[in-house]
Amino acid sequence: MLKILVPKIVDAEARRQEVVHAVFRIIASDGLERASLREVADEAGLAVGSVRHYFASSDELLVFSFGVVVDRIVGRLESAMAAVEGEGSGSPEQHAAILSLLGQLLPLDEELAVDACVWMAFRNAARIKPVLAPEAERSHRAVAAVVGRLVMILNKESTGGQDADGQQALVNEAERLLATMDGLCMHALLHPEWMTARMCSDVLTAHLRSMESAAAPV
Template sequence: MPKIVDAEARRQDVVDAVFRIIASDGLERASLREVADEAGLAVGSVRHYFASSDELLVFSFATVINRIVGRLEASLVNVEKEVSGTPEQLSAVLNLLGQVLPLDEELAVDACVWMAFRHAARIKPVLAAEAERSHRAVAAVVGRLIMLLSPGEDAVQQILVTEAERLLATMDGLCMHALLQPEWMTAQVCSDVLTAHLAAFSGLSASR
């Protein structure tokens, strides 16, 4: 009998190979041939699931976005369960923000791949739509988080938008620093920076 291949599992094997290549050598090396070698497959087998390098890269970009956004949305539910202003809520918020930072091996690979694709989208039009989706999806979660942390229901919309963008910029900066300088930008340092940022936001919100 011919061997039955689980198409979804095989696609995931190929995407995992893409992620390993990007994390170790960069996006430029993620050609069909290199990915096939990394996955232990023939190029023809990879082409059975992805007709071109562009199709493979777009699918891989979408996969890492879905992973990260899925974790963020699940973490947001936990934030919403906690009483506002409590240590438990702060812990839940820090856990949420940590989902985009390279705080362990799995998160580090996702963060590296995510950043690589976002940067590549600047010059690769085929990645632009996923890059836009990535920004909007992450920004939506962060915007909702800022609203949850803002005391009162009469906060000025523009202030909330500005604070959401400020937090997004902080997250991006921490992610990049932690990827480039992991010995310095440890999980504890990231937590300390985020805690200080949130404390400053709470102070500003309370004074308005």
């Protein structure tokens, strides 16, 4: 009854992570709709019953996987945000750190591509499947918070943000940056041969430059 199975629990958690990564691989290569229990079990080298031993239902597996990818993305963003705030305000190093932070949201390498693809798939699915809605909202809030802080940093030295109109302008800029990032991510996933990592970087730097030049003459 009262069994302290610490190594057992660790093993179980590791197995869950293995299954979750099988889900990621399937979503990245064949899409979310192919992430069935049988496909996931095959990809993980297990039987359906074994997967169901760790996840009571298909929904629970998907929600848990969604949470894992959200944690990964948010974790990267927050450590990158620490790097941004560690640099001098307005310095070239901070500029590079900001670029690096936003790059975490784009499929610039294999690992980022898997996360971005899985994240996109779950967010889109959350429109239909209510069980995914809480995680989708959590990820949206977290990313929006980071981007909001970024916009405040970028517009710190300029006039604005004092009155209500300035606040609204900052919210608009944050939403605009957020939309551009998601659109860029989407294009990079849907047209990888055209929207290369270089193209993403160029568009991103252009956007940051336009934000800076637009912030000055308010």
